[in-house]
Amino acid sequence: MHQLAFPLLVGLIAVALAFDYLNGLHDAANSIATVVATRLLSPVKAVLFAAVFNFAAYFLTIAFPSLHAVADTIGKGLIDKDLITPAVIFGALGGAMFWNVVTWIKGIPSSSSHALVGGMIGAGVAHAGIGGIQWAGLNKTLIAIVLSPTIGMFLAMLVMLLSSWALHRVSAQHAERSFRVLHLISSAAYSLSHGLNDAQKTMGIITVLLYSTGYLSGPFAVPHWVAISCYIAIAMGTMTGGWKIIETMGSRITKLSQHQGFSSSLAGSIVLFTASAMGIPVSTTHTITGAIIGAGTARRASAVRWGVARGVVVAWLITIPASAAVGALFYGMTTLF
Numbered sequence: 001m002h003q004l005a006f007p008l009l010v011g012l013i014a015v016a017l018a019f020d021y022l023n024g025l026h027d028a029a030n031s032i033a034t035v036v037a038t039r040l041l042s043p044v045k046a047v048l049f050a051a052v053f054n055f056a057a058y059f060l061t062i063a064f065p066s067l068h069a070v071a072d073t074i075g076k077g078l079i080d081k082d083l084i085t086p087a088v089i090f091g092a093l094g095g096a097m098f099w100n101v102v103t104w105i106k107g108i109p110s111s112s113s114h115a116l117v118g119g120m121i122g123a124g125v126a127h128a129g130i131g132g133i134q135w136a137g138l139n140k141t142l143i144a145i146v147l148s149p150t151i152g153m154f155l156a157m158l159v160m161l162l163s164s165w166a167l168h169r170v171s172a173q174h175a176e177r178s179f180r181v182l183h184l185i186s187s188a189a190y191s192l193s194h195g196l197n198d199a200q201k202t203m204g205i206i207t208v209l210l211y212s213t214g215y216l217s218g219p220f221a222v223p224h225w226v227a228i229s230c231y232i233a234i235a236m237g238t239m240t241g242g243w244k245i246i247e248t249m250g251s252r253i254t255k256l257s258q259h260q261g262f263s264s265s266l267a268g269s270i271v272l273f274t275a276s277a278m279g280i281p282v283s284t285t286h287t288i289t290g291a292i293i294g295a296g297t298a299r300r301a302s303a304v305r306w307g308v309a310r311g312v313v314v315a316w317l318i319t320i321p322a323s324a325a326v327g328a329l330f331y332g333m334t335t336l337f
Contacts, residue, residue: 002085004213012089013206017233019093019100020202023112024054024237026100027198027284031191031238034261034292040183047239053188054195055235058228061196069279070197071222074204077137077279078117079124081208081220087334089209091123092116095327099319111283111316115323116201117141122324123331140280145316148271148282149290155267156260156294163263179258186265191238193272194284199230201281206230260295267291286316 004012031050035041041049061067075081079088096112096119103110117138124132163182167175203222206229210216216223256264268288275282 002212004086015093016202016206019097020230020233021237022100023198024234025240026104026112031194034256034265035187037256038258038261050191051235051238053191054238055231057192057195058231067276068222070200070276070281071204073137073279073281074201075208077134078120079132083128083132084208084212087331088123088127091327091331092119094330095119095122095323098326099323110319111285113281113283114319118320118323119327122327126328126331144280144282149286152267152271152287152290153294156263156291157298159263159266160295160298179262183258183262186262189269190265193269197272197276198284199234202230203227264291264295
């Protein structure tokens with residue numbers, strides 16, 4: 001157990017909630033890009049809509065507590081929880097927040113989730129060496145980097161195909177009305193799944209901080225107040241919105257119809273709900289980007305602006321190593337004091 005003065009503990013928890021807020025701000029595009037790009041909702045209504053469903057994930061976990069498995073992976077599945085110190089937590093949050101701010105300013109849809117994973121790995125290795133890594137948790141996270149956007153892409157193509165077949169006898173006007181309703185429902189499901197998976201990452205950080213400092217007794221489990229605080233923080237961040245990233249996600253990759261918006265949102269929500277049930281901290285950004293590309297490709301491959309897509313993929317590849325390096329640097333700064 002590591003001693004930490006209570007004011008410093010409160011300060012670190014505040015930093016963690018600030019990251020959660022920044023996560024919602026940075027990832028607002030994930031939830032609302034398709035409804036804004038298709039003009040289904042105005043930007044202001046869209047962020048409010050997404051924020052409500054981000055927070056509604058809290059009530060889902062009350063009904064199904066097992067859905068908090070992602071918090072366990074972040075808290076004790078990447079670095080051995082008995083080796084984590086408050087300095088490691090500070091380094092992890094510093095690395096993740098720095099990378100989020102840089103990519104937010106540049107309008108790059110990188111992953112807040114993988115920025116946090118990278119920050120945790122960088123700070124943890126700087127403190128305890130390679131031996132502190134929990135390879136089972138890290139490996140499934142790294143595998144999900146490839147699988148989540150790939151599965152999202154193929155699922156979106158499949159949804160496009162099946163829904164086109166189901167409504168092939170319907171008039172174009174009636175089909176458009178149907179897809180507007182379906183798109184709104186699928187977007188709500190995606191916002192719900194986004195809040196569920198992403199808020200848990202900060203929950204895991206705060207819970208392991210409480211555990212490492214002796215403020216959490218009994219089994220390693222997310223306290224109720226931590227859960228509700230994280231859902232509120234991510235919902236508040238989503239309401240603020242990240243407009244540059246929304247533009248990249250919703251219009252620069254491909255021009256979306258209501259049909260494509262519905263297909264990509266539904267495919268993304270299926271991937272995220274499945275990952276949350278399996279305790280995998282996947283990237284909501286990667287998932288919805290893959291789904292949008294799949295929906296665009298289903299129409300025709302040339303509809304996707306592959307140059308923009310390649311730039312997004314490059315950002316994905318460098319997120320973990322970049323945030324790990326900054327996380328180790330922030331951890332190193334704590335040794336000066």
